[in-house]
Amino acid sequence: MTPFAVTTVDLARAQFATTSIYHFLFVPLTLGLAPIVAIMQTTWYRTGVDAWLRLTRFFGTLLLINFAIGVATGLVQEFQFGMNWSVYSKFVGGVFGAPLAIEGLAAFFLEATFLGLWIFGWDRLSPRLHLATIWIVTLGTWLSAYFILVANSWMQHPVGYKMVDGEAQLTDVWALLSNEFALRAYLHVLLVGLTAGSIVVLGVSCWHLLRGHNVDLFRRAAALALIVAVPVTLINLTVGNRFGEAVTQAQAMKIAAAEALWDTQQPAGFSMFQIGGFSADDPDPSFSITIPRLLSYMAAGSFDAKVEGINQLQAQEQKQYGKGNYIPNVEVVYWSIRVMAYLGVAMFLVAGVGAWLYRRRTLEKARWYLWTAIVATAFPFIAATAGWVLTEMGRQPWIVQGLLKTSQANSPNVSNATIGASLGVFVVLYVVLGVVDFVLMRRYARLDPPPLRQETGAAPVPSY
Numbered sequence: 001m002t003p004f005a006v007t008t009v010d011l012a013r014a015q016f017a018t019t020s021i022y023h024f025l026f027v028p029l030t031l032g033l034a035p036i037v038a039i040m041q042t043t044w045y046r047t048g049v050d051a052w053l054r055l056t057r058f059f060g061t062l063l064l065i066n067f068a069i070g071v072a073t074g075l076v077q078e079f080q081f082g083m084n085w086s087v088y089s090k091f092v093g094g095v096f097g098a099p100l101a102i103e104g105l106a107a108f109f110l111e112a113t114f115l116g117l118w119i120f121g122w123d124r125l126s127p128r129l130h131l132a133t134i135w136i137v138t139l140g141t142w143l144s145a146y147f148i149l150v151a152n153s154w155m156q157h158p159v160g161y162k163m164v165d166g167e168a169q170l171t172d173v174w175a176l177l178s179n180e181f182a183l184r185a186y187l188h189v190l191l192v193g194l195t196a197g198s199i200v201v202l203g204v205s206c207w208h209l210l211r212g213h214n215v216d217l218f219r220r221a222a223a224l225a226l227i228v229a230v231p232v233t234l235i236n237l238t239v240g241n242r243f244g245e246a247v248t249q250a251q252a253m254k255i256a257a258a259e260a261l262w263d264t265q266q267p268a269g270f271s272m273f274q275i276g277g278f279s280a281d282d283p284d285p286s287f288s289i290t291i292p293r294l295l296s297y298m299a300a301g302s303f304d305a306k307v308e309g310i311n312q313l314q315a316q317e318q319k320q321y322g323k324g325n326y327i328p329n330v331e332v333v334y335w336s337i338r339v340m341a342y343l344g345v346a347m348f349l350v351a352g353v354g355a356w357l358y359r360r361r362t363l364e365k366a367r368w369y370l371w372t373a374i375v376a377t378a379f380p381f382i383a384a385t386a387g388w389v390l391t392e393m394g395r396q397p398w399i400v401q402g403l404l405k406t407s408q409a410n411s412p413n414v415s416n417a418t419i420g421a422s423l424g425v426f427v428v429l430y431v432v433l434g435v436v437d438f439v440l441m442r443r444y445a446r447l448d449p450p451p452l453r454q455e456t457g458a459a460p461v462p463s464y
Contacts, residue, residue, distance in 0.1 A: 007321045007412065007416075008404065008410055008415070008416050009407050009410050011415075011416055011419040011423060012080075012084040012116060012410045012411075012419055013082065013229070014308065015080065015161070015422065015423045016077070016080055016084065016085075018078050018423065018426060018427060018430070019073065019426060020077060020283075020388070020392075021385055021388060021389075022072040022073055022254060022430050022434070023070065023074045023076075024385065024388055024413075025384075025385070026066050026067075026069055026070030026073065026074075026383060026437075027070060027145070027193070027384075028189075028193045028195075028196035028197075028380060028381070029063075029193070029196050029197060029246050029381075030063065030066055030067050030141050030193070030194050030313055031061065031069055031142065031145055031190060031191035031192075031193025031194070031196070031197070031199060031202065032143055032192075032194045032196045032197020032198060032200075033062065033063045033066065033197040033201070034063060034137055034138040034141050034198075035093060035138045035194070035197070035229065035259060036059065036197045036201055036224065036225070037056055037059050037063055037424050038131075038134045038135050038137075039044055039224065039427075040052050040055045040059065040221075040224065040398070041053070041056040041064070041131055041132060041163060042132055042135075043309050044056060045128070045131050046124070047128055047329050048083070051216070051217050051220055051340070051434040052220070053449070054217060054451075055217065055220065055221050055447040055449065055452070056156055057449065058444075058447075058449040059201060059221070059353055060118075060134075061444050062200075062204075062444060062445060063225045064436075065117065065440045065441055066120065066441070067081065067097055068125050068292060069433055071112075071435065071438070072433065075428065075442035076099075076426065079379035081426040082259075083411065083414065084410060084411055084414055084419060085399075085411060086393060086410075086411040086412075087151050087354075087404075087408065087409045087410065087411065087412070088400075088409035088410070089401070090167060091166075091167055091168055091403075092154075092400065092407070093156075093167070093169055094161075094167060094168055094169040094170055095151075095154055095158075095160075095161055095168050095169070095170045095176065096151050096154070096420075097170075098150075098160075098170065098173060098176070099150040099151045099176065099245075100147065100148075100151055100176075102147050102361065103143075103144050103147035103148055103151075105251075106143070108140070108144050108165055109139035110135050110136065110139070110143065111136075111139075111140025111141050111144060112140075112167055114134075114136040114137045114140065115133075115233065116134045116256045117130075117133045117174075118130065118133040118137060120228045121133060124323040126207065142190065142339075143251045145190070145193070146186050147223070149182050149186045150177055150179065150182045152185070152391075152414055152457055153178060153179050153181040153182035153185050154179065154182075154396070154400075155399065155400050156181050156185075156247075156250055156251060156395060156401055157179060157180075157246075157249075157250035157251075157401060158390060158400060158402070158403055159172070159175045159176060159179050160172035160173065160174070160175030160176045160179075161176075166426070168400075168403065169373075172245060173373060179275045179368045180246055181246050181247075181250055184239075184243050184246045185243070185306055186240075187239055188236065188239050188240055188243055191232055191235060191236035191239055192236065192380065192383075192384055193305035194232045195229065195232050195233055195236060195309040195344075195347060195380050196381065196384070197228070198225045198228040198229035198381065199225070199229060199350070199376055199380050200345055200353075200372050200377050200380075201222075201224070201225040201378035202220055202222055202225035202226065202229060202350075202354060202376075203373050203376060204218075204221075204372045204445045205219075205221040205222040205225060205325055206218075206222065206369075206370040206371075206373040206374055207370075207374055207445070208448075209222065209363070209370055210367065210370040210371070210374070211234060211362040213448055214449065215364055219363065219364065220359075221355070222358065222363060225360060226355045227355075230348075230349070230351045230355050231349050231352075233341070233344065233347045233348035234348055236344060237341075237344050237345065237348060239289040240341070240344065241297075241298055242301070244298040244299050245299065245300060245301055246377055247299075248299040248300060248307075250401065251395060252308055252313055252393065253310065253313045253314075253317070253326060253327070253328065253394075253400060254328070254333065254390075254394035254395060255295075255298075255299050255307065255308045256307065256308060256309055256313055256388065257310060257327065257328050257330045257333040257334065257394055258312075258333050258334060258336075258394065259271065259295050259307075259334070259339045260274065260277050260283075260285070260330050260331075260334050261295070261307060261309050261362075262277075262280065262283040262311050263283075263308050263309040263310075263311055263312070263429075264306060264307065264309040264312050265306070265307055265309065266301060266304070266305065266306035267293040267295075267298070267304050267305065267307075268294070268295040268296045268297040268305075268306075268307035269290040269291055269292045269293060269295055270290065270291050270294035270298065270304075271285070271288045271289060271291075272289045272290070272291065272338075273287075273288070273289050273338075274287060274288035274289070274290075274334075275287040278330045278334065279311075279330070279333040279356070280311070280327075283330070288311075295307055296452050299327065299382050303400075310327055310413050311427065313326070314326055314327055324397070324405075325397065326397060327396075328393055328394050328395070328396040328397070329393055329396070332389065332393050333390055333393055335386075335392045336386045336387070336389045336390035336393065336394075337386075339382065339383065340383045340386040340387045340390065340396060343380075343382055343383035344383055345375070346461065347376060347379050347380065347383075350372060350373060350376045350379075352444075353369060354369065354373060357369055362374070364368070364415060366387065370389065382388060383395050394451065
């Protein structure tokens with residue numbers, strides 16, 4: 001996508017990129033914060049310690065704000081399929097219908113219904129039944145993510161289909177649901193969500209520790225966040241690394257572009273940083289810091305593996321699909337994977353250092369660390385955005401890998417003026433929603449958790 005889009009396809013891509021990236025800022029936090037809130041409520045239910053109930057309602061408020069804005073931004077995406085990408089919608093409708101229908105009619109309504117029961121059921125449901133509602137909300141959010149990733153992963157690695165009159169028709173639903181690409185992507189996204197949830201809880205807790213308010217309360221929240229964040233960030237680094245094997249098998253060009261590897265190498269190193277070397281006219285970087293053999297391991301699981309280069313893959317795809325440019329924006333793909341990876345390492349270090357300070361009982365005294373954890377709340381969202389840029393930009397020029405090009409998938413009867421006007425409206429709307437979300441999240445994250453009131457013969461409940 002060029003900085004100044006002038007064609008209908010470019011404008012349609014710009015609009016979908018804007019809405020998708022913005023929407024995905026809310027998805028990881030919902031995926032990760034829901035189970036953490038559920039754990040807090042479970043701990044209160046099992047121990048009766050009022051602090052966990054206060055934390056449940058405190059972080060539950062942040063979950064509700066995030067969920068509401070996320071739903072509002074996500075609805076726009078589905079309309080764009082039919083409006084801006086009608087050729088694409090017709091092509092994939094026979095495949096996408098099943099997972100997207102299940103996601104919308106089952107998973108989303110499951111989480112939305114039980115989230116409503118959780119919100120209004122504090123004084124109306126038994127403690128055990130009320131606890132079950134937040135766990136069902138968590139299940140619903142995770143199921144929703146799975147079915148959406150099943151659909152997206154089919155675009156990356158089509159399986160279980162046949163072509164009928166120029167359209168893809170589903171022939172094997174199990175192959176679709178068990179697509180290896182989807183399963184690996186799903187695990188990766190769940191870990192991203194848990195990372196986002198735990199890092200945000202940690203950052204908010206550190207803000208309160210820095211102020212010296214409710215120290216005992218937020219020390220508990222920080223401890224839970226660290227218990228989740230340390231193993232999750234470490235595992236996700238490993239899972240993300242091994243995800244490269246599935247990508248190599250389905251989209252070898254994406255791996256080559258992610259390294260700006262223009263010619264096949266065996267073994268192939270992974271550059272930590274390089275200057276230049278991002279175009280066929282200038283394939284050799286003027287400066288590079290490279291770890292030998294690492295790309296071979298990431299791409300194929302062996303330090304001695306051969307990794308095909310962009311030039312060789314371009315020749316193969318021209319032979320298979322005809323003349324054309326099958327090379328994505330190398331520089332964008334190259335830096336996307338590094339932003340994602342480096343921030344992943346940074347979050348693991350933040351979590352690890354926090355766990356060490358907590359064990360030494362000096363967490364709330366280390367002001368430098370508390371400020372670092374606050375700043376780190378932005379890391380999971382930046383990393384997740386970079387990951388989606390890598391996923392989608394690295395697949396270009398294909399909208400469905402090997403089957404349909406992006407340039408052939410837009411709606412032919414939608415004009416530049418129509419898309420440009422709607423893009424402008426969406427940008428303004430999303431800026432407003434972004435400001436509203438930031439103000440609300442910041443306001444409620446900075447508030448002290450409300451005290452509990454005791455009623456005769458009743459369990460402690462939050463005051464309204």
